[in-house]
Ligand code: AMP
């Protein structure tokens with residue numbers, strides 16, 4: 001390792017929000033997950049699927065009645081009311097022997113989820129019928145196909161139901177269960193090192209002196225890493241002193257990604273970029289025109305030798321990416337979501353997705369300065385379709401208590417000084 005002060009990139013690479021996000025997405029697209037493992041179905045919830053899941057039978061496996069009522073031949077209902085002979089009753093789960101074949105003029109009582117009988121092409125809802133012994137009077141016409149889901153119409157046997165790269169949410173878990181999969185192959189979670197920096201920062205089990213601050217960033221970041229599909233590796237707090245910072249950064253490069261918090265601003269003791277430069281780091285950006293989070297740094301360094309030797313991966317990564325996130329707790333959280341999350345998702349094997357904004361009506365006027373794109377903690381409230389959004393009243397980027405009350409961010413373009421109540425504003429959910 002080169003000793004002394006290495007150069008921080010010059011001129012500084014400050015990008016617009018969109019440029020920075022695209023750059024991160026481009027680099028994330030070149031990343032690969034680290035191996036696969038077999039897990040029990042429910043253990044897989046929230047993880048990233050590593051194999052296709054195929055339909056082991058037709059979905060549905062038989063023409064399925066969608067309503068309680070009478071299976072009929074639609075052509076028998078040209079004159080209304082129509083009277084049909086009832087030749088049987090078909091329950092959900094009925095075997096072949098309990099399913100009659102319908103001839104013209106005939107019907108069968110049928111329950112939701114039961115197989116429609118051969119000869120029937122529709123089901124009339126029980127609400128539109130009146131039963132008299134062996135006969136039923138039908139008051140309403142149906143078209144062929146009404147209230148019956150044809151066999152194989154949702155998926156044919158052998159068809160792909162789920163693709164690798166999908167995050168297994170409750171709907172995907174339901175599909176896997178329907179296909180009889182009690183185990184699934186998922187990608188191994190990437191290890192993400194988390195390194196908080198700052199002379200004033202102490203860990204949570206140490207009583208803080210009057211001028212000290214408890215480390216919250218390592219914990220918020222760890223929780224965000226877990227939610228994104230990674231395995232956080234918490235490193236000890238780094239002081240604002242190059243030698244110890246260097247040791248801990250070297251440890252961090254043993255993971256698949258390194259997240260640093262603090263020490264990336266312009267202060268005399270903000271040493272993170274200098275020390276990263278000693279690792280032959282390539283800086284991809286050193287600031288973004290956003291607030292909070294302007295000093296955010298993104299880059300990569302050649303892989304540590306320890307790591308290459310340790311892992312028997314066919315094509316080991318040649319770089320470890322890092323983010324230097326600003327240390328103000330709200331800035332740390334926001335910049336993680338905007339930039340670090342897609343990299344973790346890519347390392348976790350997840351198919352890339354774009355950042356999605358919603359639009360909501362502004363409840364009260366916003367006045368701000370121009371020049372930076374702002375992601376301000378906000379509260380989306382109201383009932384049903386009547387939602388409105390307003391800024392959370394906050395004391396700046398250190399105010400974590402306000403972040404707990406906020407459920408989204410209002411996105412303010414860099415050229416707006418005033419946004420009136422009632423205007424539509426883009427919102428990023430959190
Ligand atoms: P920095 O980015 O290092 O200039 O820090 C900006 C602000 O965030 C300072 O007020 C720090 O005390 C605070 N801060 C930095 N790191 C942490 C942390 N790990 N937990 C809580 N607050 C922090």
Ligand code: MG
Nearest residue numbers: 197198262263
């Ligand atoms: Mg600091």
